[in-house]
Amino acid sequence: MRVILAEDSALLREGLVRLLVELGHEVLAAVPTATELVTAVRDAVDVDVVISDIRMPPDGTDDGLRACVALRAQHPGLPCILLSQHTERAYAEELLASGTGGVGYLLKDRVTDIDAFERAIVTVAAGGTVLDPELAARLVTRAPDPLGALTxxxxxxxxxxxxxxxxxxxxxxxxxxxxxxxxxxxxxxxxxxxxxxxxxxxxxxxxxxxxxx
Known part of the structure; x- marks a missing residue:
């Protein structure tokens, strides 16, 4: 798989690059900001999957999510996997609404399960959808809280x-x-x-x- 990675933590970014290479993937670019992610996808050829953190520079909020949603609008069906430290239903719903298939939302802790991470990459690249089990449970059970949709x-x-x-x-x-x-x-x-x-x-x-x- 030809992968573009976006993660603002230098340590985690380098670790993910090494893991992806060990799994046999080609990392086309590994960038620390959502802005650079958009540029990397624009300049790349035949990207199989984008893997991005949600909270990233330049604003340090949901920049990674917004970048992926924008990229999928420009490149319909572009496979994107979002990584997060927390499960947020609103983030997942926005990603799912960005097009049919080819999306994933995983907790960063799941990356340590290398086999599951690899399966997620293959599934999303093939147009499937992968949601962290904890997040899937939250999507099934909708709270009546009027603020529940807010990030x-x-x-x-x-x-x-x-x-x-x-x-x-x-x-x-x-x-x-x-x-x-x-x-x-x-x-x-x-x-x-x-x-x-x-x-x-x-x-x-x-x-x-x-x-x-």
Whole structure:
């Protein structure tokens, strides 16, 4: 398999490269940021599978996920495996919604099971779907929590909104870009079903939902 890898931890990135090579795969590129991931895929030829961490630079939030979703929009069916330290239903749902098949979501701990990791790569590259067992259980059991669809970072943003912080204040508190804050706020509104309305203040309604959840 011809693989492109994105992981911001130099130690883990090097370890994954060595593992992939030992398994007989060709690593076309191993990059530390989501921006470089997009560039690497653009410049590569015949990529069989992309393996990416979710939380990566430049914003340190869900950049890896957003990069994979964008890449699959540009290259329909591009096989992508996301790696994460935590199981987040919202991340998985967004990845699954990016096209049919060719997707995987694994906990980083699963990579230590080399046989399972190799099977996941082969399955996803062939157009299949692989979900971490822990995540699959969460997808089956949907919680009634109105904030359940929010990512951890979106919850952080909403909590700061509840403290009365402006977008600029949230940007400073989380040390992220203004664009990242705007994207998170828009995503929060969408996931809470708060559509634009002349008589409603979506920011206030979002905070009320947070405080009463």
């Amino acid at each position: 951890p970072r979106e919850r952080d943003v909403l909590a700061l909104m509840a403290e009365g912080r402006s977008n600029a204040g949230i940007q400073d508190a989380l040390v992220v870009s203004a664009g990242a804050v705007e994207k998170h706020v828009s995503s929060i509104f969408a996931k809470l079903g708060l559509t634009p309305a002349a008589d409603d203040h979506r920011r206030v309604l979002a905070v009320i939902t947070y405080l009463t959840a």
